[in-house]
Amino acid sequence: MPELPEVEALRVFLDDHLVGKEIARVLPLAISVLKTYDPPLTALERTRVTSVARHGKFLDIEAGGLHLCTHLARAGWLRWKDSFPAAPPRPGKGPLALRLVTTDGDGFDLTEMGTKKSLSVHLVHDPVDVPRIATLGPDPLADTFDRDAFAALLAGARRQIKGALRDQSLIAGIGNAYSDEILHVAKMSPFKRTADLTEDDVTRLYTALRTTVRDAVDRSSGVEAGKLKAEKKTGMRVHGRTGEACPVCGDTILEVSFSDSSLQYCPTCQTGGKPLADRRLSKFLK
16 A cells, blocks of 8 residues: 655655646546545546645645545555557456646546456545544644654553554554554563553654655655656555564564454564464464
8 A cells, every 4th residue: 555655755756747738538447436526526627636635645746726535545646657558448347547738638547457446536625524634633743743752642542552553533644554664663572451551662663654754755766757766665664575584683584464454564573573463362372
């Protein structure tokens, strides 16, 4: 799933390639993708793109006073194209979900792989009209997101720290991959309870969060949209690296699997050398 660093890189890319251009047409090509119907997508035709913003994991393209807000979900992606075939694509064929074409002839496709379709597009007058944007927590890269603000959020969470970091209503933009990375940098178990965090723990976790996200944004800066997925994977220390050696201590990276996701961690760096049991047990293996 694209998370804050990749979506921020896409925002910068679109800011360079799309702002100032006039939209010729926006074509929804998957029934599930469009979540709003008023105003219609045709309202974007012949409007000029004035800005591209990011809200957590949402992209927000503003044109003609309207906001085209996109969440790429687990398997979605944005693919920029310098030109398109003359014939429009057939709806329902392959991974293509939506196409935006400018009057210059370039634009982008939104695609989604797999059978579970979660990619969403909203056309609204204000981004907060999108329910999931309206409930977002603070952006971890915002100047106002300091250590005390982070501590206050965690004080009200009272849950496992892995889940707290992924909660978009608590902190916007961090998902499964970067929460694994943050916890590894912080040398903290994903099952540790927020109620058990000491002041030093909070400081260490806050520092790990800011540096991990900022470093990922810096790595992605200037990378072409089509290469961002590969950049994300190569930058991971533990996430997606089950069975490999930890880059810090050399221990074997382990995994805990769930019904629809998994987490990776280093037992030496994060859990005192002990492997974690299945989350349903929430205990160390004996």
